[in-house]
Amino acid sequence: MILLIDSYDSFTNNLAHLLKENVNREVITIHNDSFAEHEYEQFYNEYLPYFDFLVIGPGPGSPSNEKDVGIIKFLFQKFKQSTSPVIPVLGICLGFQCMCYSFGNQINKLENVKHGQVYDIYPIETGSDLFTGNVLKQFGSVRYHSLFVDGINDEIEPLAYCFENNDSSDEKSKVLMAGKHKSLPFYGVQYHPESICSHEGANLVKTFSNIANEYNQSSKREIVAHHVDKLPSAFKSHTVHEGYLIPDGSIKAGTRGSHDIYLKKFVLDDDIFPTDLCNFFHNEEKSFLLLNSASLPGEWSIIGLPITGKSEIITHSVDNSTVTVESDGFKSTQVLDNSTELWKSIGIKMKDKYISREEIKSQLGAYHSRDLPFVGGYMGLISYEEGQHIVLDKMESICKESTPDLKLIFIERFIVYDHVTCEWFLVSILGEDGQWCDNLYNNIIGASKEKLKISINDIPSSIKGYVDSQDEDLVNFDFPSRETYEKQFTRCQEYLHSVLTLKKNPSPFSCFMEFDDCVIISSSPERFLSWKDNQAGNKEIELRPIKGTVRNTPDVDIELATKILKTPKEMGENLMIVDLIRHDLYQFTDVVEVSQLMAVEEYKTVYQLVSVIRGQLEKEGYHGIDVLHNSLPPGSMTGAPKKRSIELLHDIEAMQENGHPGGRRGIYSGVVGYWSVTDEADWSVIIRSVFHYTDDKENTTKTKLWRIGAGGAITVLSNSEDEWDEMELKLVSALQAFK
Structure with a gap:
């Protein structure tokens, strides 16, 4: 197994995938604070021997700040004191800086911070073991860093450099991009080999895996066989989701049963668009919601037609963790312990409402040349504050009471417009709704062009034009x-x-x-x-x-x-x-x-x-x-x-x-x-x-x-x-x- 220590970076899973895909071993990822300080010794003595090698990943922060690196500082201190074979280490970006810093090297700020720029990496002759096949051959890789290793002492050997202006003749702009410890199996790179625009990342991890294997064998380092399922719970702390938001396996286990699906296909004049039809509904005093894909890559527009007082509406506010559900004239309110409970409850609701594509096709037959993207369901919005990592304790409400952060309405009547074929579909998944579909269909088809089409000349150039x-x-x-x-x-x-x-x-x-x-x-x-x-x-x-x-x-x-x-x-x-x-x-x-x-x-x-x-x-x-x-x-x-x-x-x-x-x-x-x-x-x-x-x-x-x-x-x-x-x-x- 491989252990990857993450310092709350946003690219760590890319690195884990790079390792898993090219080294063919299970990769276990933990945060640098997954273990409390009093557990460090147990981690080092009892758990570290489970792993073939250790990868210390990138992240924000500095090697000199203990809060930024957590257990990483402790590990390097133990490695330096050890008289027994140590676990091989590959450091990436912050991990590389931590390695160099732990052995007495200075970390300073770059004059020009790198934020996703591709640079040529130049391996040197001493890097032949890590950059097999690329000795003296440059390759492009992505840099994301504001700090760098500013000169190295005798403990660290340089393996590769880059040049700030990508000009290899300018020695003054040379920046260390890779290095290794003079005697211990510790290697590292400053760049990000896992980036989509980096080259030779696969070769890097394969080569390091071989280095680690050779060291483990020659040093007779003891590796304890251990199954991943038996690891302590702290090794699972990197998982950001708990279980599945739709419980009990597949959503297709829904129990709603058979449905009556009504569909009316129709064609309007080529210059009638969804915004025109919405204006028609507005004049008819009908409620609607519009998702309008008026240009590529969008190809469909959806007009939801909610039923006042009946359609289910879900509202959630992070101000007070309250979720409200209104449907058929009833209203229920619940205070949630955490946001995951909200998403699980929505998942359960959708599971009960699920309709398979097979059932739709069995009822409607070959109704169109391609499937409608929406066949009823939730339409709505989710605010920024419903996301991960938001600092809720400092936040104020925008509204006098609670700010609506999630609004979802369950739509059973709707119109879909195919911008490719210019065809319209009036649909209802509400049982015994055929008469409603017929009435609305006749109302639209029977309307005059003047009623359906918005005249651009009648639209005021400003909101001011709508008032007296x-x-x-x-x-x-x-x-x-x-x-x-x-x-x-x-x-x-x-x-x-x-x-x-x-x-x-x-x-x-x-x-x-x-x-x-x-x-x-x-x-x-x-x-x-x-x-x-x-x-x-x-x-x-x-x-x-x-x-x-x-x-x-x-x-x-x-x-x-x-x-x-x-x-x-x-x-x-x-x-x-x-x-x-x-x-x-x-x-x-x-x-x-x-x-x-x-x-x-x-x-x-x-x-x-x-x-x-x-x-x-x-x-x-x-x-x-x-x-x-x-x-x-x-x-x-x-x-x-x-x-x-x-x-x-x-x-x-x-x-x-x-x-x-x-x-x-x-x-x-x-x-x-x-x-x-x-x-x-x-x-x-x-x-x-x-x-x-x-x-x-x-x-x-x-x-x-x-x-x-x-x-x-x-x-x-x-x-x-x-x-x-x-x-x-x-x-x-x-x-x-x-x-």
Whole structure:
């Protein structure tokens, strides 16, 4: 077995997968604080002999800070004192720094912090044992670090270097990238071999495994045979989820039984779109929710038609851990011990509502050339604060009572529009609902073109056009403070250097959702997470992170946009999120691929740098909802390492006096989407959005406050002026409707 010690990094699962795939041994991962200090001796004497070798992984922090490294400092002290054979060690990034620091070498700050940049690594002749086949042959690897080993003493032998400007002739810019102890089986690299853009990572771990095997055999180091299932519970502390959110195995064990499914297929004029039909429903005073995929990669739009007083609505607030369920005129409220209980209860509800694709096909036959993505289920939103690692004890409510952080409504009547075939489907999974379907179908088909089609000329250019008042102060704007933003930017840079490495604007994931306590209007371009059945019968997971945006104007073509976006800053941001997402997916599957890496995609108003990461849920008992629960908040809205970033961002964002109270983000940076009764789903990141809380503390008897979130990824390559301009651009674009 291999033991991997994680220092709360966001790429650790990628490293574990690299080891497992290439060394063919069980990899056990623990945090550096999984064992209490009084258990260190027992860990060293009793548990360490179970493992063939030890990998000390990356993470935020410094080798000199005991809180950042936990048990790692103790282990190296014991190794230095040992008169018996020691366990071989491979250190990665922080792990490498810890090794060097423990043997008397100095760790200093880089002048230019590396945040997902690819550099050429140059092995030297003494590195021939670790870099077999690559002696004096350079290869590219990714650097994520703010600290470096500044010179080495006689205890450590250098094995590889890189050069800060990637110019191997500039000796002054040489930075140590790999080293080994002069006599003990300790090796390490400063770069990240597990990154999707790193080369020779597989060769590195294979070669080190051979080194460890040879040492164990020649030194006659005693390795105690032990089965992974019999390890103490502390060795399982790295698992971030408990059990399955849908209990008792497969969701297909649902007991809802047979269903009456009604479907009416129809065609409207080519210039009638989902937004037109929603306007028609609005004029008819019918409630609706809209998920509108008005451009690629989205291909479907869904109009949910809730039944007032009947449709089940789930509301949760992290302010008081209260979940409320309303259905058929009844309302129940429960205080939960933790957020996992919320997700488990939702999983149980969906299990009872599950309808298989086989049953749908048996009832409806060949109703369309491809399956509808949504066949009833939950539609709604999940706030940023429902995610992992949020600092709840410092948070204030946005609303006078509790802020709605999760809103899900169970939809049994809905309309789906296929943007590829331009066909419409009116569907109900509510028993004995044929008459309702017929009535609504006739109402739509019988409506005149004037009633169905929104006239663009009739749409006011501003929200002001919808009201009679000509008061100049009708709509007021409160922008963030530029002065405070400068302080926030500076604070980010300090942390980065010391710790962290609808109609007029169609978008793939726009939406309108109105609940009793909150409203959201979104024009999001970014899919967060989708899952659906593939041809092999496995759930296929897809994430499409976006980092890097350029306006699509007449003077900017795809070639120029690519040149602008393919820069170290933009590519570093995107790469960081790709590696973070791979880490999240490896919790649930060993089948993860990056099918598109940092490609420039053209949309109507922008060019964007987009990656696509896919995985297949082959491990028994895992579902897409497990991935959703354990991947929130979206990494593209936090950066990495996620846990440390979230903690720091909370305090930084609280600096703006007119921001959300206590550093809350609320609906912004959360996700919105659907979870179909077929256990398929699509969720987008809530950006390019405006939202409103009915009970907002800032509301008055005369005014309603609408909030807009905007920002950008600040890295060490950012500058304050450009980041402010980007944030202001995003705010102003959303504000156009109010001016």
